């Protein structure tokens with residue numbers, strides 16, 4: 001498939017995609033994790049990746065963000081419309097938060113700004129801004145061990161926002177949290193996406209999260225991971241409400257889609273989370 | 274009513290006793306007082322022979338004489354110079370090699386192989402070789418101590434680097450942090466707890482090697498002093514020297530404790 005020209009064609013066709021996942025295959029030593037993954041992510045779109053444990057969601061997200069080299073295929077990034085002051089176009093939010101325990105909340109955010117040519121004043125302004133956006137202003141001097149899981153993930157979000165990313169890559173950001181905190185943060189994520197018009201790839205195994213946040217849901221099947229279906233949800237995110245019948249219908253449709261895979265994954269002997 | 278329930282019922286026994294020792298500073302100091310008092314009692318009553326084991330009072334007076342004559346400082350300063358010099362050389366070299374082995378594939382296998390081969394050698398066995406290389410003076414003692422400190426430091430450092438959570442390093446990479454920043458801001462602080470606990474091991478190894486090296490060939494130094502006192506059957510001076518060593522060890526571990534608390538305050 002034509003590589004560089006591919007992106008430009010889309011541009012010419014005024015069908016510009018920010019990211020194009022282009023024939024990605026990946027194998028770990030013996031295991032074929034992904035085969036022929038192909039889809040595009042448009043600016044401002046939230047794409048959820050769902051599928052049972054071990055189907056290659058994390059692998060795909062690592063490849064998209066350039067943390068893992070695919071066996072073949074490539075991810076193309078169309079360099080239009082990066083936000084003002086963007087320091088790191090593809091930015092992760094991690095399931096386990098990945099905060100440095102020896103730095104305070106503000107220090108953890110500062111960490112990702114320090115290597116960029118920002119003045120001290122601008123750096124502090126950015127830190128203050130993202131702390132305010134994530135309701136963490138009172139916790140700037142706290143250490144991660146003093147924070148609840150939900151607060152830690154808010155720091156993870158604040159750190160990601162501080163570099164003004166073009167695309168947020170989120171790997172099960174709510175999976176390490178308790179159920180109540182998940183509900184709270186899910187609402188905050190929805191509000192954030194609506195407010196910023198952010199592009200995001202959101203990995204989850206929770207269908208409720210997927211239907212609340214995503215414009216499109218990419219369902220993977222396993223061994224090897226291939227795309228089973230791409231499911232669009234055309235309700236604007238700010239109009240989605242927990243438990244509304246349309247969402248429940250979408251959720252059930254998704255469940256029918258991946259149910260067999262989930263059952264197979266459950267019966268798997270050598271289980272890898 | 275409650276009577277009826279209690280009749281024929283047996284109370285649940287509390288089972289989670291023990292396995293929870295608590296600290297008691299009073300008992301800690303008290304144990305010293307008791308041991309020294311018993312020792313003095315044994316010496317005063319003649320139960321403990323003065324030649325084999327001088328009384329605490331005799332040891333204290335020997336120590337006092339050493340202090341006022343200035344001999345103590347002459348020996349102690351010679352020892353401290355060797356101890357710190359050797360320890361610093363070995364530690365700096367060990368940290369450098371440890372980081373290389375911990376971070377780079379090209380250094381990993383050769384480094385681990387060399388360290389595994391050389392670590393088991395009792396370093397004091399190499400002193401004669403160092404004396405041939407560097408002469409009987411200070412350099413051979415520095416070399417012995419540095420060599421002894423080097424290997425445990427390498428092992429601890431690369432163990433510490435290995436134990437830095439991979440996800441934190443990936444996080445740094447995902448934010449495009451430059452290599453040096455990742456080393457300085459993520460790997461170094463992450464490895465620091467292990468490195469500092471390695472300092473306790475390497476400092477006690479350094480003291481052992483210091484005394485051994487001084488006993489083999491030195492004019493001044495606590496080791497030389499203890500050996501000379503033993504040769505002259507001056508057991509009071511000998512024990513005084515040992516007490517100084519014990520205090521030295523306590524000082525070192527106190528300093529390392531302060532360093533821990535200062536550098537690892539976030540824990």
Ligand SMILES: Nc1ncnc2c1ncn2[C@@H]1O[C@H](COP(=O)(O)OP(=O)(O)O)[C@@H](O)[C@H]1O
Nearest residue numbers: 028031033052053054055056057058059272273
């Ligand atoms: N570092 C690795 N080495 C070998 N196999 C791996 C590694 N990481 C993941 N895998 C395998 O690749 C498959 C996909 O894993 P992963 O992307 O973590 O799935 P998911 O995130 O959907 O649960 C799994 O079968 C897993 O066993």
Ligand SMILES: [Mg+2]
Nearest residue numbers: 057058059273
């Ligand atoms: Mg995963």
